[in-house]
Amino acid sequence: MSLNTPTDLYIDGKWTPAESGRTFDVENPATEEVLAAVADGGAADADRAIRAAAAAQEDWGRTAPRARSEILRRAYDLIVDRTDDLAALMTAEMGKPLAEARGEVAYAAEFFRWFSEEAVRIGGDHTATGDGKNRIVVTRVPVGPCVLVTPWNFPLAMGTRKIGPAIAAGCTMVFKPAEQTPLTALALAQILEDAGLPPGVLNVVTTSDAGLVVKPWLEGGLARKVSFTGSTEVGKLLLGQAATTVMRTSMELGGNAPFVVCADADLDRAVDGAMVAKLRNMGEACTAANRFFVHSSVANEFAEKLAARMTALTVGNGADSGVDIGPLIDKAGLEKVQTLVADAVDKGARVVAGGKPAGGAGHFYPPTVLADVSAESELMNTEIFGPVAPIVVFDDEDDVIDAANDTEWGLVGYLFTQDIDRALRLSDRMEVGMVGLNTGLVSNPAAPFGGVKQSGLGREGGRVGIDEFLEYKYLAIPRA
Template sequence: MAQLITVENGKALPDARSEVAYAAEFFRWYAEEAVRAPGEFGSAPSGANQIIVSHEPIGIAVLVTPWNFPAAMATRKIAPALAAGCTCILKPAAETPLTALAIGELMRQAGVPAGVVNIVSTKKAGPLVSAMLHDKRVRKLSFTGSTGVGRILLREAADQVVSCSMELGGNAPFIVFDDADLETAVAGAMVAKMRNGGEACTAANRFYVQKGISADFIRRFAEEMAALNVGPGLAPDTQLGPLITDAAVAKVERLVDDAIAKGARLVTGGSRLSGEGFYYLPTVLANVSPDAEILREEIFGPVAPVIVFDTEDEVVDLANDTEYGLVSYIFSRDLKRVLAVAGRLESGMVGINRGVVSDAAAPFGGMKQSGLGREGSHHGMLEYLETKYIAVTW
């Protein structure tokens, strides 16, 4: 499975192996959650009747997944749908249909009845998804992708009042305070930035480093980035594979060139890798201007722009200055400070002294333009359940 993922989207094989393990964990988790759909029983305040609250499957669910995690994004949706009792139709990204088809075959082998999990691949995603959303039998849409496409699908879903879960774009701030452990912060930065080669909605997009530690952090971070081995995903020593398309490389080039034109200092990287393939060198930029496009757009590549800050209030304002609110990262030894800052950040998830927040047992999702609803944990199964209230007089 890992080899198939790497062949389809280029990620380094170690990243692909990690994704397969993560994808399997959703089935493990929701196999247990399937018997834990919540219910309530109580008495009305008047004493006239009893109140029963139950949950039942919402109905047919349309699941639309991206190319960057073709296995994990599929199982993160299929598993809670099945646990809730829903049938589903998975529409994978046109770039990575084979991984989705392989998961469908594994589910058939595991005994999932015919017609319960359906895989439909297409290069014409818009018309297909629109047709499904306008079928009255469809009652749920779960989408992972860009905020722009998410807005379009929300408008489409409104026609039939389809319940929507939307995991959309991100612009994650990575905050390092002066009192942070430097080794921990650099290691966390490498994971938060370079997981899946930076092609992740949870990837650290803006690095805010307090002045006292900034020079050491930038130096160490750049050394680690420059040391990464770039090459074909299946090669045994590859740590960073190619980006998904030439257009993805062109976007990264545009953002880096704009930042440098506006005064950023190139510390390492900053160009395509010579030769064939969609490769871009791991890049660190320092002294990035506040008006640089790279601080506004989701990079989706191996580029880390670094901005130096002075005060806690300043960095909170900078971190929140975005339409997105998926995840934030904070590094500091001061527990009181990090919890206080975490409470002020406008993001659905916060990683404290760690560069990964994704966990099948935790609620994954964002605020603002980063989405609606949650995936993972028991919250993820509730997205596929309708609440029913029954008033009973004995």
């Protein structure tokens, strides 16, 4: 690869093989060919990494905020300079089309720029006690060594969204990227080294067995925070492990996003929003629109317009020009989507577009629109993680809000209406952490990203993103 991507572990500023000498293969989901063999870290490597992070914490925590800011800014510039190489790497190991991969590079870089600016704006407080006898001085200090665990679907952006605020706050890190997409994470570590990040501040352990690495980090007592993005099931497991040492936790977990199209919606705008909310990253996103609730008066027209747009897309290897939709991440992901669609059809759903994989090499599934979907269908109650839009008709406002909220998750909801009173009323009633009003895109480094219920804890990005990596310290001083 043109980026000359490392394949070893990155511990204490050095590239090193796994102590066991083992490696695991990284495959291209479009061709099923092996891209590289990457170091397969284990418990001994995890121990080396967390000890390096712990040893570096005191000095790094005392580093001037401006110095931390400038490292992040240099890393931002390097990511932008290497856009084409990083995009090609992401496309190769997780499948998204090159144009979309370039978009992720820009999005990922912005987290470093944003938190480079936040690093020098960490504040505190100074006041007096009510009786006037003491001064109260409040400062913010780094929480300490952090465990960062990221998913495969946005391998660069999920890394920068966690690493950026940790660096800005003065925290050291151990980082376990997803097994399917370790190369992008290792390329990011190389960029931060090139930007001047000191040894031990960031330590990356790639592995085919997350439990061997992450569990010792959470239960060992040296790490003080865990930030995880992934499934609710795994998040609950990590919360239990983190409880043994009472660690600070940030959890960005699953979603089951409702996409509500009201009778007065601008349908062309709603279809534009649906294309983004459903098909970004081939539908493999926690923010993906999962359940489409469309008013009966516009349901047929919406379905036809959406199907026409989806049918016009080109499915293929994301590295090829003109491709709009790449492969799903692996065979298991493809089989899951196939099973969910088959279940919906068995329960009465009508296929308006797509619905049948092409077969052959690669994990491809066509953009699919389903109408007349039963509320009992399994895809209404789980993350589809594929390019499938199930449409359910509604007539009553209260009924659609009840249906939208009838889920254990609450990450994001999408609402399309031209009535401002309805927009405010329904968005207030949606049990989610984010609402896309007449838009299919809510992700932005300047916004606090996160959900409610079983979609997670804490927020990433925005002015509050750095707070997840800082503790309050209060100093009581008697007044003379």
